[in-house]
Amino acid sequence: MSRITDWHIMGALALAGIAGPLLLPGLATQIAFLWLMVVFALTWDMLGGRMGYNSFGNIVFFGIGCYAAAVVQRDAGLPYFEGLALGLLVGAAAAVLAAIVFGAAMLGIRGHYFAIGTLGLGIAAGEIAAGWDYVGAGSGMALPLYPGELGSRELFFCYSLFALAGVCFLVFRWLYGTRFGLALNAIRDDHDKADAMGLRTTPIKIFAWSLSAFFLAISGGLAANMIGFIDPRDVAFAGATFGVWMVLMAILGGKGTLWGPVLGAFVFHITQELFWTYLLGWQRVALGLLIVVIVVFFPQGIMGWWAARRARAVS
Amino acid sequence: MLDNLSLFVQYPPLAADVILNGLLIGSIFALAAYGMALVWGVLNIVNVVQGELVVLGGYVTFLAVQAGLPPLLGLPLSAAVMFCLGWLIYRAVIFRVVDKDIFISILATFGLSILFQQLANALFGSDVRTVDAGLGSLHLLDGTVTLSHVKLLAFVLALGAGGALWLFLRHARLGQAIRATAQNPRAARILGIDTNRVYAMTYALNGALCGAAGSLAVMAWTIHPYVGLPYTVRSFMVVVVAGVGNVAGVVAAGLGLGALENVAGFVFGVEFQIAFVFALMVVILVWRNAMAARKRSYLE
Numbered sequence: 227m228s229r230i231t232d233w234h235i236m237g238a239l240a241l242a243g244i245a246g247p248l249l250l251p252g253l254a255t256q257i258a259f260l261w262l263m264v265v266f267a268l269t270w271d272m273l274g275g276r277m278g279y280n281s282f283g284n285i286v287f288f289g290i291g292c293y294a295a296a297v298v299q300r301d302a303g304l305p306y307f308e309g310l311a312l313g314l315l316v317g318a319a320a321a322v323l324a325a326i327v328f329g330a331a332m333l334g335i336r337g338h339y340f341a342i343g344t345l346g347l348g349i350a351a352g353e354i355a356a357g358w359d360y361v362g363a364g365s366g367m368a369l370p371l372y373p374g375e376l377g378s379r380e381l382f383f384c385y386s387l388f389a390l391a392g393v394c395f396l397v398f399r400w401l402y403g404t405r406f407g408l409a410l411n412a413i414r415d416d417h418d419k420a421d422a423m424g425l426r427t428t429p430i431k432i433f434a435w436s437l438s439a440f441f442l443a444i445s446g447g448l449a450a451n452m453i454g455f456i457d458p459r460d461v462a463f464a465g466a467t468f469g470v471w472m473v474l475m476a477i478l479g480g481k482g483t484l485w486g487p488v489l490g491a492f493v494f495h496i497t498q499e500l501f502w503t504y505l506l507g508w509q510r511v512a513l514g515l516l517i518v519v520i521v522v523f524f525p526q527g528i529m530g531w532w533a534a535r536r537a538r539a540v541s
Numbered sequence: 542m543l544d545n546l547s548l549f550v551q552y553p554p555l556a557a558d559v560i561l562n563g564l565l566i567g568s569i570f571a572l573a574a575y576g577m578a579l580v581w582g583v584l585n586i587v588n589v590v591q592g593e594l595v596v597l598g599g600y601v602t603f604l605a606v607q608a609g610l611p612p613l614l615g616l617p618l619s620a621a622v623m624f625c626l627g628w629l630i631y632r633a634v635i636f637r638v639v640d641k642d643i644f645i646s647i648l649a650t651f652g653l654s655i656l657f658q659q660l661a662n663a664l665f666g667s668d669v670r671t672v673d674a675g676l677g678s679l680h681l682l683d684g685t686v687t688l689s690h691v692k693l694l695a696f697v698l699a700l701g702a703g704g705a706l707w708l709f710l711r712h713a714r715l716g717q718a719i720r721a722t723a724q725n726p727r728a729a730r731i732l733g734i735d736t737n738r739v740y741a742m743t744y745a746l747n748g749a750l751c752g753a754a755g756s757l758a759v760m761a762w763t764i765h766p767y768v769g770l771p772y773t774v775r776s777f778m779v780v781v782v783a784g785v786g787n788v789a790g791v792v793a794a795g796l797g798l799g800a801l802e803n804v805a806g807f808v809f810g811v812e813f814q815i816a817f818v819f820a821l822m823v824v825i826l827v828w829r830n831a832m833a834a835r836k837r838s839y840l841e
Contacts, residue, residue, distance in 0.1 A: 280648075332826070332827060337643055338587045338647065339826050339829075342587060342589075342777055342822070342826075343823055346820070346823045346826075349770065349774075353816030354816045354820075356812070357810070357812040357813050357816065364812075473648065507663065508663065510659040511663060514653065514657070514658070515656055516652075517648065517652030518652035521652060522637050522645075
């Protein structure tokens with residue numbers, strides 16, 4: 227009997243990720259955004275789902291990645307791909323540094339206070355970027371033009387984001403199987419007991435946030451180049467869209483599960499593409515309603531619902 | 542930046558103007574913060590939709606004035622309409638999340654906040670709105686300090702509402718039921734208090750306070766669909782600093798925040814005022830946590 231394992235699903239997704247943009251070149255940008263959403267949901271879930279720290283401010287690291295890439299590509303005077311690579315590196319380093327600084331200050335805060343505090347962090351970052359002339363203030367920054375031929379640009383970013391999402395998934399999957407993953411769950415389930423057991427909780431929490439920040443910053447640099455333009459409040463520090471979607475996707479799929487965030491990202495992104503066509507002008511109202519409905523009636527997500535169904539079927 | 546600060550020293554009446562106006566605006570923050578403290582203390586929910594209730598209260602007054610009513614009538618009207626809306630929100634959503642995980646209530650009210658923000662944007666447009674209350678202004682020190690009468694009214698009203706709230710919680714039957722429910726909902730139910738009704742009335746009362754704050758905000762300042770979250774964060778900050786069950790503390794913290802914010806807006810520039818509000822909250826939370834950690838280390 228052949229049971230479907232993780233490896234089968236991963237193989238199928240890898241095939242789809244490689245073949246999809248070639249078969250459907252018109253949808254390459256949408257597919258690229260799908261992989262971006264997968265990175266969003268996975269990185270949010272490391273803290274929110276696994277560690278029990280519900281951050282509303284992870285968008286900060288995405289924004290840092292966007293701006294670092296844009297500034298490096300503007301000022302370093304390198305050719306496009308070298309500039310992009312350096313920009314991604316600088317962005318990742320800056321975001322990890324920011325995660326260590328903010329993490330040391332904020333990861334001791336718990337519950338209500340951490341959630342609202344990180345919300346403030348995300349909005350403050352957007353407002354500061356919107357007032358800072360060096361990064362274009364309120365009018366944002368334009369990224370350099372992609373030098374390749376027509377149509378290759380979409381494919382390039384689609385495959386880059388696919389690779390990023392794949393690496394992110396594999397790294398997280400491996401980490402969740404180690405002692406580190408268990409330590410995250412211990413912090414979520416009972417922080418004080420985890421402390422009492424001798425876990426060094428603060429470095430673990432800071433490391434987890436830094437890892438999320440690392441992947442988010444790289445996705446930010448790539449997304450900024452793909453979109454071609456960054457606005458402080460609507461692209462880089464887009465708390466009301468990207469920042470909320472992260473949380474929503476992870477919950478929709480089932481937070482704290484391996485496949486939940488990926489599934490949530492797929493379901494959400496595809497549903498959202500439908501909203502865009504049929505709900506012109508009312509998407510954001512629908513988004514608010516969707517959050518309320520999912521959180522109130524469906525807090526366990528698709529994976530949680532599936533697990534409960536299976537448990538009932540067994541008993 | 543430092544130029545602006547040195548202006549204060551060179552010309553003290555200007556400092557008086559900025560600080561006094563900030564203090565009076567702060568009374569609006571205090572009004573909204575009473576409601577947040579009430580909901581937090583009784584329902585154990587951080588009400589992220591607080592700011593949107595303030596903004597909607599402002600729109601009620603704005604629409605009433607557009608329809609030809611005198612602005613001051615907008616104040617009780619806003620409070621009444623938002624009382625009803627608060628009750629409806631409780632019946633539709635909040636009662637389902639009262640005894641759930643804090644994360645669920647934060648996210649549900651956050652979803653409501655996005656919902657109302659975008660509804661306001663779709664229905665009333667994204668323009669900045671204000672209402673002329675037609676009350677004139679008070680001029681002091683040869684006209685260098687200008688305080689509009691609406692701001693003074695806000696100040697008096699905030700103090701009055703604080704006192705009334707204190708008396709209500711202490712002496713009214715419903716107020717006592719609210720306090721009992723806050724202390725121990727299970728015991729309150731055993732003693733025959735309909736806690737579900739108490740929760741609904743608490744949330745509706747919060748709506749009324751927000752409605753009054755919003756009505757004053759649109760007369761004394763401006764509103765637009767996206768200023769909701771700053772009001773939520775201001776209320777949150779005030780309650781964190783003052784403590785949940787401390788009416789006098791809320792007034793003091795609200796006024797202080799108003800003054801501080803106005804000074805910061807003057808010194809750093811208005812474009813950084815919102816950034817200042819949010820960054821200040823992060824600093825307050827970090828500082829509060831550091832203080833708590835110090836206390837914990839004494840126990841070791």
